[in-house]
Amino acid sequence: MNKELVVVIDFGGQYNQLVARRVRECNVYCEIYSYKTDLEKIKAMQPKGIILTGGPSSCYEENAATCSKELFELGIPVLGLCYGAQLMSLVLGGKVERAENREYGKTQVTLDTNSALFGGKGAPLAVPAQTVCWMSHFDYISKLAPGFKSVAYTDNCPVAAAENVEAGLYAIQFHPEVLHTPEGSKMLYNFVRHICGCMGDWRMDTFVEDAIQSIRQKVGGGKVLLALSGGVDSSVAAALLAKAIGKQLTCVFVDHGLLRKNEGDEVEAIFGPKGNFDLNFVRVNAQQRYYVKLAGETEPERKRKIIGEEFIRVFEEEAKKIGAVDFLAQGTIYPDVVESGLGGESAVIKSHHNVGGLPDYVDFKEIIEPLRNLFKDEVRKAGLELGLPEALVFRQPFPGPGLGVRIIGDVTAEKVKIVQDADFIYREEVDAAIAKYKEENGGEPDWVPNQYFAALTNMRSVGVMGDERTYDYAVALRAVKTVDFMTAESSDIPFQVLQTVMSRIINEVRGVNRVFYDLTSKPPGTIEFE
Numbered sequence: 272m273n274k275e276l277v278v279v280i281d282f283g284g285q286y287n288q289l290v291a292r293r294v295r296e297c298n299v300y301c302e303i304y305s306y307k308t309d310l311e312k313i314k315a316m317q318p319k320g321i322i323l324t325g326g327p328s329s330c331y332e333e334n335a336a337t338c339s340k341e342l343f344e345l346g347i348p349v350l351g352l353c354y355g356a357q358l359m360s361l362v363l364g365g366k367v368e369r370a371e372n373r374e375y376g377k378t379q380v381t382l383d384t385n386s387a388l389f390g391g392k393g394a395p396l397a398v399p400a401q402t403v404c405w406m407s408h409f410d411y412i413s414k415l416a417p418g419f420k421s422v423a424y425t426d427n428c429p430v431a432a433a434e435n436v437e438a439g440l441y442a443i444q445f446h447p448e449v450l451h452t453p454e455g456s457k458m459l460y461n462f463v464r465h466i467c468g469c470m471g472d473w474r475m476d477t478f479v480e481d482a483i484q485s486i487r488q489k490v491g492g493g494k495v496l497l498a499l500s501g502g503v504d505s506s507v508a509a510a511l512l513a514k515a516i517g518k519q520l521t522c523v524f525v526d527h528g529l530l531r532k533n534e535g536d537e538v539e540a541i542f543g544p545k546g547n548f549d550l551n552f553v554r555v556n557a558q559q560r561y562y563v564k565l566a567g568e569t570e571p572e573r574k575r576k577i578i579g580e581e582f583i584r585v586f587e588e589e590a591k592k593i594g595a596v597d598f599l600a601q602g603t604i605y606p607d608v609v610e611s612g613l614g615g616e617s618a619v620i621k622s623h624h625n626v627g628g629l630p631d632y633v634d635f636k637e638i639i640e641p642l643r644n645l646f647k648d649e650v651r652k653a654g655l656e657l658g659l660p661e662a663l664v665f666r667q668p669f670p671g672p673g674l675g676v677r678i679i680g681d682v683t684a685e686k687v688k689i690v691q692d693a694d695f696i697y698r699e700e701v702d703a704a705i706a707k708y709k710e711e712n713g714g715e716p717d718w719v720p721n722q723y724f725a726a727l728t729n730m731r732s733v734g735v736m737g738d739e740r741t742y743d744y745a746v747a748l749r750a751v752k753t754v755d756f757m758t759a760e761s762s763d764i765p766f767q768v769l770q771t772v773m774s775r776i777i778n779e780v781r782g783v784n785r786v787f788y789d790l791t792s793k794p795p796g797t798i799e800f801e
């Protein structure tokens with residue numbers, strides 16, 4: 272599909288996907304492979320460049336992740352980052368030793384601006400000689416490999432970057448891929464676009480065109496079935512498949528009664544018969560089935576399991592009505608591929624398998640995953656290219672089990688209605704406050720949360736309303752700022768906004784007499800309530 276490829280070789284460091292994302296931001300397609308990947312396989316891919324990532328071990332230890340010397344002799348430019356930089360030096364005859372002190376955090380670095388990495392030798396993006404970089408290492412390059420020269424240093428690190436221009440080999444001790452290295456993306460750009468000579472042919476408009484062609488080729492006259500959740504990934508997959516094969520695609524959308532207010536209708540408005548996409552849309556209103564199954568269940572993991580299992584049952588029934596299909600489509604994206612251990616080295620066990628097990632219950636011949644090579648921000652761009660509304664494409668994450676994990680204790684239709692209404696008011700007010708701020712100040716306020724929602728605590732307490740005593744539920748408001756959803760801080764929403772939300776919820780939502788704002792960060796809290 273695309274001709275230019277950079278291979279990112281994964282040594283198990285924590286920023287490996289970030290390295291790949293930064294390369295893609297330079298309009299250069301790249302893929303992540305484990306360091307164990309056979310050299311012949313890498314050669315066969317004919318990459319225009321190779322990047323070695325960071326990693327957790329010391330490269331001189333026995334059994335440490337390594338690579339062969341031949342990797343550096345292919346005539347393909349190689350950039351080693353952190354562990355990758357040290358490994359490159361060691362394998363090519365330099366020396367790596369444990370430093371007296373670990374160098375960690377934002378560090379002042381002095382760069383040789385004659386290096387192409389930093390904008391010298393005709394490279395397009397100039398980097399100032401003095402800048403800040405993000406360091407995280409115990410070991411350091413104590414002796415350069417033959418042919419290399421140092422092109423950057425810090426107070427503690429004599430070789431913060433090195434190069435052997437003739438051999439096309441570059442090493443950076445710090446992490447250019449993280450935001451804490453403000454000039455870092457320029458360095459990566461200089462590497463892939465100048466040193467490797469990539470033209471930058473990776474663009475989402477051409478991705479969409481190419482993907483449509485290859486879906487048509489693969490599917491032929493066959494039938495495709497997709498479980499549409501209304502989330503970003505399955506929606507973009509649906510839009511792409513619809514553009515490619517129209518009515519050969521059937522999307523089954525299960526409304527499990529645990530969606531946000533109006534969400535089922537919003538999904539139907541986009542993908543249903545009145546929407547802009549040509550496909551078969553099946554909406555299953557399974558609300559009551561779910562409420563019956565969930566009745567009396569209070570244990571969070573059991574609730575998740577019931578919701579997941581019921582999804583499979585409902586979907587299976589619908590799939591039976593449709594009969595055998597040729598393809599089951601899934602909205603798998605690149606981080607899912609990498610994290611399930613198929614791409615790189617940093618396999619983590621995914622804790623949330625929303626449609627886990629589905630393939631076991633559907634009669635199909637092959638799986639089709641049109642977004643398999645895309646990062647989330649690329650999926651969003653593809654969604655916009657395909658004409659999906661911004662509100663859908665940029666919507667905040669919503670857990671598969673939906674409001675089921677935002678209602679503490681047992682789930683009932685009454686509680687769902689309360690939390691839906693409270694959540695709707697909350698989001699409406701927060702969105703309005705953000706829009707107002709933007710209008711008045713040009714940019715976004717710094718408190719804009721990455722995820723925000725209302726949850727229903729199981730607490731009921733005494734209150735007064737008018738002259739009457741009430742005994743009603745307490746709603747909790749949550750809003751977090753986070754980059755990776757692994758850690759999060761409570762968002763600093765202006766008190767006035769929270770007050771407006773509080774009074775609207777109490778006035779407009781029956782059954783609520785208290786509103787709390789959750790200040791807890793993650794850890795020790797989680798983002799959801801269960």
Ligand code: XMP
Pocket residue numbers: 575623624625668669670671672676722756793796797798799800801
């Ligand atoms: P926690 O609550 O674990 O949430 O801090 C981190 C992110 O994961 C989402 N989340 C889920 N997503 N199924 C999902 O698809 C789940 O069971 C689930 N639980 C939490 C949560 O919304 C947040 O974005």
